[in-house]
Amino acid sequence: MRDKGQMEIMGLAIVVLLVSMSLIFAVYFFAFKEPKDFKGSFTQAQMASNMLNTFLKTKSADCSDLTMTELLQNCAQNPSGPSITCENGMNSCEYAEDTASTIFSKTLDEWKVNYEFRAYIASAGPVDDLVKLGEACKGSKKSKLFPIPSAAGTVMVKMDVC
Numbered sequence: 001m002r003d004k005g006q007m008e009i010m011g012l013a014i015v016v017l018l019v020s021m022s023l024i025f026a027v028y029f030f031a032f033k034e035p036k037d038f039k040g041s042f043t044q045a046q047m048a049s050n051m052l053n054t055f056l057k058t059k060s061a062d063c064s065d066l067t068m069t070e071l072l073q074n075c076a077q078n079p080s081g082p083s084i085t086c087e088n089g090m091n092s093c094e095y096a097e098d099t100a101s102t103i104f105s106k107t108l109d110e111w112k113v114n115y116e117f118r119a120y121i122a123s124a125g126p127v128d129d130l131v132k133l134g135e136a137c138k139g140s141k142k143s144k145l146f147p148i149p150s151a152a153g154t155v156m157v158k159m160d161v162c
Contacts, residue, residue: 021142031113035044045144047142048144049144051108052159055103055157056069056072056148056157058099064086066084066092068099068100069148072130072131072148072157073149075119075135075155076121096119100133108134113162115134116133116136117132118132119157120155120156122147122155134160136160137160142160144157144158
């Protein structure tokens with residue numbers, strides 16, 4: 001009778017041990033699981049939108065206080081020889097690209113955020129860029145596209161944040 005009781009206690013101890021080990025593994029896998037990055041995805045989308053909004057509404061210091069939107073519209077009308085020449089000697093295409101480069105280098109580049117910025121005429125497609133900065137994203141990206149009407153057609157301004 002004594003041997004039978006010891007066997008039952010040993011069996012019970014083994015069951016308790018197995019249940020404990022199962023709980024430890026379950027807690028470990030659920031507690032240390034990688035969380036989904038909804039915040040990062042949302043942040044990328046907002047950053048792309050905010051950067052484009054800010055850039056397009058920025059007024060030029062050396063181009064009669066025209067906005068970047070107005071300079072891109074002028075640039076699209078005749079990319080090889082825009083009608084606006086700024087006080088510093090740059091035409092509207094050069095000024096818009098230089099301003100974009102300055103803004104993005106002082107923000108996105110310093111924050112080490114990879115991006116691609118492009119402005120192109122929609123009918124010509126993204127092959128003939130009026131302005132192109134950054135590198136094409138490899139992998140996941142969030143994009144924002146702003147259409148700007150112009151006499152030459154719609155100017156598409158696109159920002160991809162990688």
